[in-house]
Amino acid sequence: MSQEKPNEAVPAKVRLGNIAAQAYQDAWDAKKRGEKVGWCASNFPQEIHECLGVKVVYPENQAAAIAAKGGGTRMCEHAESMGYSSDICAYARISLAFADVKQSPELDMPQPDFVLCCNNICNCMIKWYENLAHDLNIPLIMLDIPFRPEPGYDMESAHAEYVKSQFDHAIRQLAEVTGKTFSQERFDEVCRISQRTAKAWLKASEYCKYEPSPLNGFDLFNHMAVAVCARGKLEAAEAFEQLVDEYAAAVKNGTSTYKGEQKFRILFEGIACWPHLRATFTPLKEHGINVVATVYADAFGVLYRNSAEMIRAYASVPNCLSVEDAAEMRIKVGRQNKIDGAIIHTNRSCKLWSGIMPEVERRIRTELNIPTVTFDGDQADPRVFSEAQYNTRVEALAEIMAANKQGAAS
Amino acid sequence: MTGVLTCGVDIGSTASKCVVLKDGREILAMAVIPVGAGTSGPARAVAAALGNCGKEMSDMASVCSTGYGRNSLAEADFEVSELSCHAKGAHALFPDVRTLIDIGGQDVKAMRIGPDGRLLNFVMNDKCAAGTGRFLDVMARVLEVDVSELGARGAKAEREVAISSTCTVFAESEVISHLANHVAINDIIAGIHRSVASRAVGLTRRVGVEGLVVMTGGVARNPGVVGCIETALGVSIATSPLAQYAGAFGAAILAFERVRGTPAGTHVPAGTHVIAEKK
Numbered sequence: 064m065s066q067e068k069p070n071e072a073v074p075a076k077v078r079l080g081n082i083a084a085q086a087y088q089d090a091w092d093a094k095k096r097g098e099k100v101g102w103c104a105s106n107f108p109q110e111i112h113e114c115l116g117v118k119v120v121y122p123e124n125q126a127a128a129i130a131a132k133g134g135g136t137r138m139c140e141h142a143e144s145m146g147y148s149s150d151i152c153a154y155a156r157i158s159l160a161f162a163d164v165k166q167s168p169e170l171d172m173p174q175p176d177f178v179l180c181c182n183n184i185c186n187c188m189i190k191w192y193e194n195l196a197h198d199l200n201i202p203l204i205m206l207d208i209p210f211r212p213e214p215g216y217d218m219e220s221a222h223a224e225y226v227k228s229q230f231d232h233a234i235r236q237l238a239e240v241t242g243k244t245f246s247q248e249r250f251d252e253v254c255r256i257s258q259r260t261a262k263a264w265l266k267a268s269e270y271c272k273y274e275p276s277p278l279n280g281f282d283l284f285n286h287m288a289v290a291v292c293a294r295g296k297l298e299a300a301e302a303f304e305q306l307v308d309e310y311a312a313a314v315k316n317g318t319s320t321y322k323g324e325q326k327f328r329i330l331f332e333g334i335a336c337w338p339h340l341r342a343t344f345t346p347l348k349e350h351g352i353n354v355v356a357t358v359y360a361d362a363f364g365v366l367y368r369n370s371a372e373m374i375r376a377y378a379s380v381p382n383c384l385s386v387e388d389a390a391e392m393r394i395k396v397g398r399q400n401k402i403d404g405a406i407i408h409t410n411r412s413c414k415l416w417s418g419i420m421p422e423v424e425r426r427i428r429t430e431l432n433i434p435t436v437t438f439d440g441d442q443a444d445p446r447v448f449s450e451a452q453y454n455t456r457v458e459a460l461a462e463i464m465a466a467n468k469q470g471a472a473s
Numbered sequence: 474m475t476g477v478l479t480c481g482v483d484i485g486s487t488a489s490k491c492v493v494l495k496d497g498r499e500i501l502a503m504a505v506i507p508v509g510a511g512t513s514g515p516a517r518a519v520a521a522a523l524g525n526c527g528k529e530m531s532d533m534a535s536v537c538s539t540g541y542g543r544n545s546l547a548e549a550d551f552e553v554s555e556l557s558c559h560a561k562g563a564h565a566l567f568p569d570v571r572t573l574i575d576i577g578g579q580d581v582k583a584m585r586i587g588p589d590g591r592l593l594n595f596v597m598n599d600k601c602a603a604g605t606g607r608f609l610d611v612m613a614r615v616l617e618v619d620v621s622e623l624g625a626r627g628a629k630a631e632r633e634v635a636i637s638s639t640c641t642v643f644a645e646s647e648v649i650s651h652l653a654n655h656v657a658i659n660d661i662i663a664g665i666h667r668s669v670a671s672r673a674v675g676l677t678r679r680v681g682v683e684g685l686v687v688m689t690g691g692v693a694r695n696p697g698v699v700g701c702i703e704t705a706l707g708v709s710i711a712t713s714p715l716a717q718y719a720g721a722f723g724a725a726i727l728a729f730e731r732v733r734g735t736p737a738g739t740h741v742p743a744g745t746h747v748i749a750e751k752k
Contacts, residue, residue, distance in 0.1 A: 409599065421679070428594065439600040449600055451541050452580075459556035459595060466591050
């Protein structure tokens with residue numbers, strides 16, 4: 064399906080890993096050239112800075128990497144010593160700590176000349192980025208997306224106009240800060256590439272529907288980094304298209320990146336518990352549980368055909384939705400991918416996401432008639448996770464799913 | 474003595490329990506040691522139970538371990554989560570159970586049980602140990618009252634005081650403050666019971682209150698806590714003198730089912746168990 068794949072011999076996961084690493088290198092190189100580089104929120108419309116040729120890096124992505132590599136406690140404690148509460152987002156704490164200490168052995172990145180914030184995925188981010196801008200004395204470019212309170216809300220024209228004016232303003236501000244010139248032609252090209260990437264990312268994620276799934280669901284946690292930070296790059300589109308081809312071949316050959324029998328299929332809800340990836344994955348593996356559903360696909364599979372649809376798409380990402388739409392999103396993917404159960408991460412960092420989870424969990428459980436378990440953890444603060452508690456929950460969930468399958472078979 | 478002997482060992486966070494079962498229904502012996510995973514408790518509980526019925530581990534057709542320390546018992550033939558074991562044990566004790574509350578040393582669990590005794594779903598407390606048996610242990614120590622006396626003392630309360638702190642450490646300070654203000658110990662105990670109960674009530678409402686509600690775990694022996702939960706939920710709660718052994722009992726039943734080859738979920742006839750006299 065892909066048109067040109069010069070690196071076909073290189074596995075897609077390697078190419079994707081390289082793209083994520085290159086994004087950081089590109090920012091370092093730009094900084095050395097004296098260009099302005101920024102820190103960017105994960106769901107800020109990347110079309111804007113990509114079309115201007117402005118290099119940015121992603122604090123959320125960096126915080127996840129620092130946490131996954133064991134630096135979470137050190138950075139969280141540093142932020143707390145600066146006066147930040149342990150109750151706020153651990154990505155924010157790690158990022159604010161990094162802005163203060165300016166280096167991290169787990170993943171370094173250049174200091175910003177501006178920050179790009181968009182509140183469609185997080186509200187804590189507004190104050191987090193405001194503090195970054197204040198402490199570093201740099202511009203904050205803020206893109207405000209209204210929350211969608213009603214189920215199935217179709218954005219009113221006044222809302223759409225408001226968001227469009229924000230897009231236009233952000234482009235003007237960024238051009239002014241960086242000295243770059245906006246080109247409609249380049250913008251359209253970036254949009255086309257972004258759509259190619261988003262479609263391939265969504266298509267790759269859809270391969271979870273096969274039984275057995277050709278991929279270990281935790282793979283998506285790694286591949287997501289490129290979907291976040293490089294959607295507008297041609298090499299990202301090509302790498303995801305190659306990933307789709309690899310999954311198609313795996314389905315045909317009966318292979319999978321999940322090693323072992325896939326006895327149970329589950330939804331893993333919430334951001335990954337990055338400091339405890341191994342601890343959260345190992346019990347799943349021991350019980351033959353594969354993750355075949357997450358909301359990550361929809362979170363970064365931003366689809367549109369024109370600028371009006373783009374504005375609506377950025378106003379429709381998962382954390383920007385009503386609880387009804389949020390629940391329906393999970394139920395739909397759960398039904399489509401035939402899940403046997405669900406594990407829900409009560410992520411102490413994210414009040415916005417975890418706050419709706421008791422109700423979303425209830426709807427998933429009752430509408431799909433499946434067992435669900437919740438566990439306490441955090442996306443980046445290692446101190447709020449109990450491995451023994453997690454193991455007990457996974458084991459009991461596996462026992463219920465086994466009994467359900469046995470009951471269905473008899 | 475003929476018959477199939479099986480053993481269930483529940484290695485909890487604060488206590489180790491062992492049940493020796495004959496033919497999946499007759500309790501020959503049981504023992505509890507008030508220390509749990511990572512201590513000498515499991516070995517002592519097993520030795521005590523086997524000693525009580527004059528058996529050796531080699532006499533056991535199958536051994537099932539459960540609880541937080543379930544992975545640490547070398548003699549175990551297999552492990553099952555304490556949730557499934559409590560469901561199995563509670564269903565053997567009360568075949569009509571549909572809602573099960575288990576308050577152990579550091580966990581509170583509310584479970585939905587199917588008509589066949591199968592665990593259908595559950596919710597547990599989060600990372601905080603408020604509302605667990607450990608909370609009662611801490612408070613009993615501060616009040617200089619044996620934990621086994623809390624139920625009776627709380628029943629004599631004349632003016633219950635509120636314990637509002639969720640955090641065990643802060644609640645301990647609150648209790649100390651009440652003591653310093655000469656509040657009657659029985660009144661404080663009644664407040665502690667309500668505090669523990671409130672956590673279990675919230676979880677039970679989340680899983681849904683249906684049919685016969687049963688309570689297992691060590692805290693089920695405390696009528697003060699049970700009564701507070703009954704009042705809050707507006708239902709009667711069934712308990713058993715075997716409540717603390719329900720996990721080990723369920724494990725022993727599962728061990729028997731494994732030997733017999735019946736599918737998991739098939740319950741044993743209820744109400745036929747007897748407690749062997751201590752030798």
